Amino acid sequence: MDFAFDDEQERLRARVRDFAAERLAPHYQSDDRAAAMRPELPGELARMGLLGLRVQREYGGTGADAVTTGLVLEELARADVNSCYLVLNAALVADILQANASPEQRGDWLPALASGDLIPAICLTEPEHGSDAAAIEFRATPQNGAWLLHGEKTSIMLGMTATHGLVFARTGGQGARGVTAFLADLAAAKREAFTDLGNRAVGRAHLTFDGLSAGPETIVGGEGLGFVQVMRGFDYSRALIALMATGTAQAAIDDALERARTRNAFGRPLGTFQGLSFPLVEYATQLRAGRALCYEALWRKDQGLPHTTEANMVKWWVPRMAADAVQQALLTFGQAGYSEELRQAQRLRDVIALQIADGTAQITKLVVARQLLGRDFAP
Ligand SMILES: Cc1cc2nc3c(=O)[nH]c(=O)nc-3n(C[C@H](O)[C@H](O)[C@H](O)COP(=O)(O)OP(=O)(O)OC[C@H]3O[C@@H](n4cnc5c(N)ncnc54)[C@H](O)[C@@H]3O)c2cc1C
Known part of the structure; x- marks a missing residue:
């Protein structure tokens, strides 16, 4: 090993x-x-x-x-x-x-x-369908050899900047089999930015498609294969997102450790008080364990091994733990941590998003449960 x-x-x-x-x-x-x-x-x-x-x-x-x-x-x-x-x-x-x-x-x-x-955006979520993505209603209808895209996509990261969207649209009947993926030029899509708690520079957006034309050459993977083929085996994205949370939280903990070395209270450095140092130790430990499981998931992907369990385990666990770690790091700075002058407050606002993006804890735990218990136990 x-x-x-x-x-x-x-x-x-x-x-x-x-x-x-x-x-x-x-x-x-x-x-x-x-x-x-x-x-x-x-x-x-x-x-x-x-x-x-x-x-x-x-x-x-x-x-x-x-x-x-x-x-x-x-x-x-x-x-x-x-x-x-x-x-x-x-x-x-x-x-x-x-x-x-x-x-x-x-x-x-x-x-x-x-x-x-x-610059690509991934356009899956709709106002009425997020976790139940296979139920999307956004439609693509054929016309004169092209497809017209109709509907709304919401919560699209980079939606204000992206040149193209990988847009999932219903071209057939109900369920996952009726969905096609298009790589569509977004120049003609209407875009509205969210006012968000964090990630403000990224431009999460609501996109409206009012008959936007997409030629057959923009279909990725074939008609009706958007979910059953294009998105299959794609859960390693969840380990990548967990590593984004890890990096954010590790930087917050590193700053807190430096503060514990240099700030004095009661005539001694803060770091000499176990009440302050032990929570930092606990998060440093959990971050290291989480990081190891993230890289195991990615290593398994690189080896062509199944990694659904590991990728979904880190997605429910690490972003939540990372947000708690950043909060603890912020508290290490006392009143100063609460100000936007330091980075800790923004890190907390930014890292919270990773608990929702690409599947919430409830959804990723359902995936792990299905892996551990078997498909017969899926709700
Ligand atoms: C920062 C950020 C970036 C994002 N980027 C993108 C993007 O680029 N492209 C894109 O298409 N989407 C994106 N999303 C959307 C994201 O994928 C969805 O928000 C997410 O899948 C949840 O869907 P929803 O918001 O509609 O919540 P809902 O599906 O309405 O769920 C609401 C709550 O109910 C819970 N819930 C739902 N079903 C169950 C169940 N069966 N059992 C238990 N609990 C359940 C959920 O966990 C959640 O807590 C992003 C979201 C965020 C916050």
Whole structure:
């Protein structure tokens, strides 16, 4: 058994850490106040090779494995978890295209993903359907050889910035089998930004499609295969998201440890009081355990092994634990932690979202229960 990352991964980690400290951390709070993504950010991430992580080399990417992708997201999250959404969406959509798209589609889209010219949003959730995603009502209707997209998608991360949406639409009957995935140009979609608790620079949005035309060449994986094929085996995304939570919380705990070394109360450093140090120890321990299970899930994916159980375990557990860890780290700063001047308050606002995105704790526990108990026990 080997717990070490290899030399190439360690070099990449160091490069990403330096980049994040220099180019992301200084903007973390100002981007939040501006509630907008800096226009230069996608290009900077692309030049670092981070938008093409999961794009194969022949299409201009680096063909990184899932473990390496997790490592990058964890590092970015330490400085600015909001930047992760660009990397995460590019990675997930690259995987979907590589597994399902035609050679022509791959040639058109994958280089653009890696260069940041194509910024993808994943458009699944609707106002009436979130957890029960297979019940979506958004429709695509055929007309003169093309498809017209009608309906609303909501809670779409990067919805204000994305050039394209992987849009899941009903083209057939009820249930998962009637759903088709389109990679649609979003230029003509109507977009409205949410006013959110956190992630304000990311631009979570509500999108309205009023007969937007999508040609047959935009269908990914074939008609009716949006769920049964395109999204199959896709739960490793949940381990990536758990690593985003881990990176955010680890940075918060690291700052709290530094505060415990340097701030005095009752004539001694705070860190000498066990009442203050033990909670930090407990979260440092849990974060390390959570991180190990995340990387196990990603390693299993890279080995072609089943990883549904591990990916869903970390998704219900780690984001909640990470939010608790950030809160504890904030309290270590006393009154100062409550102010938006320090990063802890924003980290708390930002990290809470990861409990909901890509499946809540209840839904991911249902998946684990099905794995542990068997399909006959699914509700
Ligand atoms: C920050 C953020 C980013 C997101 N990004 C995207 C994105 O890019 N693209 C996209 O398509 N969507 C995105 N989403 C939407 C997200 O996937 C959904 O919000 C999520 O799946 C839950 O759906 P819902 O909000 O409709 O809640 P509902 O499905 O209405 O659930 C409400 C509550 O009921 C619980 N619940 C539901 N069913 C059950 C059950 N069977 N048993 C027990 N409890 C249950 C849920 O756990 C939840 O607590 C994002 C959400 C957030 C907050």
